[in-house]
Amino acid sequence: MKRQRPHSEQTVAVLRALAATPSAWRYGYDLCSELNLRSGSLYPILIRLSDRGFLESAWEEAEPGRPPRHVYRLTGAGIAEAAAAGHRASPARTRPRELGTA
Amino acid sequence: MATMRDLPRALLAFCVRVFGASRPDWGRAMLAEVTRIDDRRARRRFALGCARSLVFAPPSPGARIVTIGALVAGAASVATVGAALLRYPGLASGAGTWVAVCGFCCVVVLYVVAAARLGVPVLERHLLTTALGAGTAIAVTWLAVGLNASENGPKGLGSLLLGFGPLVGVALGWHATARSGSARVGLRCVGIAALVAGFAVFLLWAGEAVVAAGRPYDAGLLRDFATSGAPDLATYAVNESLGTGIMLLVLVPLVSVATGFVGAAAARRTALA
Numbered sequence: 001m002k003r004q005r006p007h008s009e010q011t012v013a014v015l016r017a018l019a020a021t022p023s024a025w026r027y028g029y030d031l032c033s034e035l036n037l038r039s040g041s042l043y044p045i046l047i048r049l050s051d052r053g054f055l056e057s058a059w060e061e062a063e064p065g066r067p068p069r070h071v072y073r074l075t076g077a078g079i080a081e082a083a084a085a086g087h088r089a090s091p092a093r094t095r096p097r098e099l100g101t102a
Numbered sequence: 103m104a105t106m107r108d109l110p111r112a113l114l115a116f117c118v119r120v121f122g123a124s125r126p127d128w129g130r131a132m133l134a135e136v137t138r139i140d141d142r143r144a145r146r147r148f149a150l151g152c153a154r155s156l157v158f159a160p161p162s163p164g165a166r167i168v169t170i171g172a173l174v175a176g177a178a179s180v181a182t183v184g185a186a187l188l189r190y191p192g193l194a195s196g197a198g199t200w201v202a203v204c205g206f207c208c209v210v211v212l213y214v215v216a217a218a219r220l221g222v223p224v225l226e227r228h229l230l231t232t233a234l235g236a237g238t239a240i241a242v243t244w245l246a247v248g249l250n251a252s253e254n255g256p257k258g259l260g261s262l263l264l265g266f267g268p269l270v271g272v273a274l275g276w277h278a279t280a281r282s283g284s285a286r287v288g289l290r291c292v293g294i295a296a297l298v299a300g301f302a303v304f305l306l307w308a309g310e311a312v313v314a315a316g317r318p319y320d321a322g323l324l325r326d327f328a329t330s331g332a333p334d335l336a337t338y339a340v341n342e343s344l345g346t347g348i349m350l351l352v353l354v355p356l357v358s359v360a361t362g363f364v365g366a367a368a369a370r371r372t373a374l375a
Contacts, residue, residue, distance in 0.1 A: 029135045029148065039132070040151030047128060047159060057127070069138070070131030 010037060011045050012085045018055075018074045019082035025058065025071035046072060054078030110149030111136050117153040125159055126282040127226060132156070167230070168294060172217030175301035176210045179351070182305060183344065186312045190340050192333035206348050213297050213355075220293045229278050233291040236274040237298025237358075243267040244303050244354055252320070267354075268361040271295070275365025285370045292362025296355035304351040311343030 007015065013035050018026060032042050049055035056075050062068035074082060114136055118129035132152035139145040183206060187193055194200070247263045250256075274295055279288030316323075316339020323339055332338035 027135065027138075028131060029138060032148065038151045039135075039148045040154040043128065043132065043152060043155040044159065047125065047155075057131075066137060067130070067134040069134045070127065 007085050008045075010035075010041055011049070013037070014042065014045050014049070015054075015074070015078070015082035015085050018072065019079055019086075022074055022079050025060070025073050027069055027071060031072075049078065054081050110146045114149040114152050117156045121156040121159070125156075125226065126284055126287060128159075129156060130283075168220060169218045172214045172297060172301075175297075175305065176214040178305055179210050179301060179308075180207060182308050182312060186308070186340055186344055189312065190337040192337035193341055193344070195332075202348070206351075209348075209351060213300065216293065217297050220290050220297075226282075229282065229287065229291050230294070232277065233274065233294040234298055236270050236291075237295035238302065239270050240267045240295060240299035240354065240358055241302035241306075243270065244299065244350065245306060248307065252318075267299075268357060271358045271361030272365035272368075275362035275367075276369040277365075279366040279369035280373065283373070285366045288366035288369065289359075289363065292359055292366065295362065296358035299358055300351050300355035303354050304347045307350060308344055308347035311340050311347070316340045316343050 014031065014037070017031060017035055028039070028042060028046065031037065032039055035042075046055060046057075050057060054075060054077055055072055056078075057070055057072050060069045060071050111133065114133060118133060132149075132155075136145060136149050136152065139148055183203060187203075243263055243266045247260055247267075250260045250263060271292065275288050275292050277288075278291035279285050282288065315336040319335060319339055323342065324335070327335050327338045330338050332341065
């Protein structure tokens, strides 16, 4: 069985934010704002979660004169991973706090 | 002022063009997001962060698949030739044989290095799967052409099959370029498919010849053997098959890349029109 490294604190925060409303599609910039996470940290996390099958993405319907936005939500495996990551993390580590260190 | 306001977006667009070809969806996603941010400072910070993440994008699992697959195929190809030399010592008839073996090894090393470069940074999962599938389809087509010729099948079928491989190459180049919006990604897909096809055709063609001692022996082979000076018929047949296999190892990827290039160029031209 493949051994996977534990998620970083920032990844756990992203998983928890997405798992809070698992059926809702979320925007990248909104996640940055909500988690106080810089885009340079958020997108590599989203890319890794997508590569590992925890995140699904889609293109939103384009508004006139504006490009369509990319939206994200957790897959079934992602929801399970978020729950497992939540159990693994200690309460002190998952307390809301400043994450933008990138 | 509009230009100054769009400076972060221009910088990000530049990074997407230079570094984001392998992850086109993510580059487009970042560009779409940055246009939604009205606050100048937040816009600048967001664009700079995205640019940084594009430059240092994490390697995808596909990169490892392509590199490891090429290493395994390369090792298997060299092992096939090695097994042939061990099983049929008469193949090593002089300096020419070793020159040919060295040339073959150079081609294999070149392909493995090319695969490693094509795979990092690698394509999105859909395009990688499509490239692997197209490579397999091209290989099957070439093998079917060979089988049809050796079994004296209908000439019409041979021509039809011969045209199908290049069509797959064109379709792959077109699809990958149109989907990713980048001719570079399209050609990367074509390159991966070409290597898959080249290695698959060689391994099946040469491997079967080594295992079956070059059988079945047709009338032409029996006739030419008499004047070949080869020690025995099996050695002569395997020698012929290995020669054909090595030629296909070079020819199949070349044709695939050329036809894929046509597809990618056509898709690019259509997008620009």
